[in-house]
Amino acid sequence: MxxxxxxxxxxxxxxxxxxxxxxxxxxxxxxxxxxxxxxxxxxxxxxxxxxxxxxxxxxxxxxxxxxxxxGVFAQLKAIALDAYDRIVGLLLDNLAIDGCITKAPGGGEIAGRSPVDRGKQGMKRSLMIEARGIPLGRVLAGANRHDSPLLEPTLDRLDDLGQLPDGITVHLDAGYDSAATRDLLAGRGLTGEIARKGVKAPVQATKRWHVERTNAWHNAFNRLQRCYERKESVIHAYLDLADAIITARSLIRQAWTLYRWDTRPTRRP
Structure with a gap:
């Protein structure tokens, strides 16, 4: 790295x-x-x-x-993502998007009152991942913002990925269950797999669990789980660095299965 x-x-x-x-x-x-x-x-x-x-x-x-x-942190993330795409391959036919609320005790440019933490300052990440959980892009907002309005700017991050496959399916939880969300996806030529409000659906039975796992990977970096940074640019820099680490780590594990080389470890890392 x-x-x-x-x-x-x-x-x-x-x-x-x-x-x-x-x-x-x-x-x-x-x-x-x-x-x-x-x-x-x-x-x-x-x-x-x-x-x-x-x-x-x-x-x-x-x-x-x-x-x-x-722009070094953003470049590092882009290089790691490109290396993963060339060696393993990004599965862009199935995407998942979800929001994650974390603490922001110091407030800052994108902090807001958290509805799940007694109104304390918090931050929300609207994260988009591919089918294996590799982070593709994110939007930052205050914790008091609903997930649904953040869907469109999050989908805008697809423009940075270049050529996209046909028939992309976006997996969303019940928080996105609305006519506005379906119209937005249809206008972009995307298919929505959205959980229904009031209908119990275990996350393990869907393809949304990958984004939950990636959120957990992000929260394993304690600077992102409890963020004291006040500037949005600094938070994005730490997220880009975390994304590069997550992508490189996944690349090593996938390459161990797909390829053989002289110094390949005998056990999967």
């Missing part, structure tokens, strides 16, 4: 060439900051908690914002 991330970074001098004496303090290595960001993503701790003599919290934030402005 780091090798690919480093290939996307621009070349930077070790010291500031504009310093009049040419002896400015050396730049903190990008690898150190990348490892710190992974710790923040996985454990959900503060920047001050992971800062030490090798890197300060201010440097972590500044380097994070620099990489966000360069």
């Amino acid at each position: 780091w090798d690919q991330f480093a290939a996307l970074l621009p070349v930077r001098p070790a010291t500031d060439p504009s310093h009049p004496l040419g002896c400015h303090r050396r730049r903190i290595a990008d690898r150190i900051v990348f490892d710190k960001l992974l710790q923040v993503l996985r454990f959900g701790c503060s920047y001050e908690a992971v800062a030490d003599s090798t890197c300060s919290a201010t440097t972590i934030r500044n380097r994070r914002d620099e990489w966000i402005n360069l």
